[in-house]
Amino acid sequence: MDRFLVPAMSKPLEGEVEISGAKNAVLAVMAATLLADGISEITNVPHLKDTKTMSDVLRVIGCRIDGGSHELRIDTRGANHLEAPYELVKTMRASFYVLGPLVARFGRCRVSLPGGCAWGPRPVDLHLKGLEALGATINVTHGYVEAVCEGRLPGGTFHFPISSVGATVNVLMAATLANGTSFLHNAAIEPEIDNLVDYLISMGAKIQGRGTRTLTVEGVAELHPGKGETYADRIEAGSFLSGAVITHGRVKVTKMTPEHVGALLSVFEAMGCKVTKGKDWVEVDARNVTLKPVSVTTLPYPGFPTDLQAPLMAILTTVPGISLIQDTVYTDRFTHISELQRLGADIQLTGNTARIIGGKALQGAEVMASDLRAAAALVLAGLVAEGETTISRIYHLDRGYEDFENKMDLLGAKIHRLLE
Ligand code: UD1
Secondary structure (H helix, E strand, O other): OOEEEEEEOOOOOEEEEEEEEEEHHHHHHHHHHHEEEOEEEEEEEOOOOHHHHHHHHHHOOEEEEEOOOOEEEEEEEOOOOOOEEHHHOOOHHHHHHHHHHHHHHOOOOEEOOOOOOOEOOOOOHHHHHHHHHOOOOOEEEOEEEEEEEEOOOOEEEEEEOOOHHHHHHHHHHHOOOOOOEEEEEEEOOOOOHHHHHHHHOOOOOOOEEEOOOEEEEOOOOOEEOOEEEOEOOHHHHHHHHHHHHHHHEEEEEEEHHHHHHHOOOHHHHHHHHHEEEOOEEEEEEEOOOOOOOEEEEEEOOOOOOOHHHHHHHHHHHHHHHHHEEOOOOOOOOOOOOHHHHOOOOOEEEEEOOEEEEOOOEEEEEEEEEEOOHHHHHHHHHHOOOOOEEEEEHHHHHHHOOOHHHHHHOOOOOEEEOOOO
C-alpha cells in the first residue's frame, strides 16, 4: 500500500492548477449509459481509481469500454449480465447506481448491497423506496437487491424525505424510461445532478425542473446513446483552495465553476482571505492574513459540503481561537479527528459537532487516511506541520484526486509517494 511523505513545513502554496472532471458526476453519467443500446461518449473524464471501478462494473455487465486520454466510449450493446457483484460494489458505493438503469431498461437486475463505509452506515433505503414508487418490485435477499418489473416501469411520484444525491441519481435514471410521467419531489440539487440531467437529455430523456427540487420526468420508450462533458470537480477545487489557506499562500483554480464552491468561498472570506473570481476560475489569497475562527454547518448543496468538512477542519486546527464544525449530512463522518490529534491538533467531538481549539503548532507524525477527504485533510495538515508526516492508506486519495502530487508540485509542495 503506497504512502505519502509530506516534508516538514512546506512553503506557502502559490500558483495555478487546472481542475479535473468531477468524480461524483462522471460515475452517475457512466451508469446512465446503460439506459441506451449503443456507444455513448463522455469527455473530461478524470483518471481515478473510482472511474476504473465503475468501468469494471460496466464490463461485468457486458459493456465494452475504450477512450482517449480524458474520454470514454461505452458500448452497451453487449450488456446482458444484469448483475453487479459484491466484490465491486463493496469497494465503491456508486456502483449501486446501475440498479435504476438496469431495472428500467431490462425489467430485472441483481445488485449487491454496498454495505457500510469507513465512517459508518450509509443506507440505500431511499434508492429502493424511490424505485418502488416508480413501480419496481424490490426484494433484498442474501445481501443483494433484486429489482424486477413487468414490461416498462409505470412511473410514479416520490417525495425524498431527506435530500439524497445517490437516491436522486438512481430514481431519476429509472424514471427516464418509465411508461408514464414521474414527479420527484425534494430531489437533490447538487451540480452532479445537473450534469446527469444534461447527459440524460442528450440521450433523449424528457426532464423538466433541472436545478430545482422538483424534477418532472416524462418517460420515453427508448433512449439513444449520449454525449456530454463532465463538470469540473468542485471538491477537488475546494481542496486545493484549502491548501492556499492553510499555508497562507495564493492559489488559483481554473477550468471550474466558481458558483459551485460558493459556500466554501464565503467561509474563507469570513476567515479573512481575499477571494477573486472570474468566469471559470477562483483565486484565494491568504498571504499575510491573520485567519479568524469560524462556525460551519454542513448542508446539502448549496450549503457547505460535507466532503470539504475534513479539509476545513485541518485548516481550523491552525487558526487561533475556537471554531465549530457541525456535520448534519453525515453525522458520524469524523474519523479524521483522531489522526489530526496525532499531529497535535486539539479537537473535541460532541455528537455531530467538533470543537476545534486552534493555533497549536502541528507536529509531523505517522498517520492513516480513513477515507478520501480525510486523506486530503491529512496532506493539508502535513504541509504546515513541524517535521515530516507520513500518510498511509492513500489509496483512498487515489479514488478521487487526479494527478494529485503533480498538481501539488505545480503549487510548490513536494509530496513524495512511497511505493510499497
Ligand atoms: C454523495 C457523494 C458523497 C457526498 C454525499 C453528500 C457520490 C458518489 N458521493 O454520496 O461524496 O459526501 O453525496 O453530499 O456522489 N441517506 C439515507 N438513505 C438513502 C440514501 C441516503 O438515509 O437511501 C442519507 C445518508 O445517510 C446521508 C444523507 O442521506 O445522511 C445524504 O446522503 P447522500 O446524498 O445519499 O450521499 P451519497 O449519494 O451516498
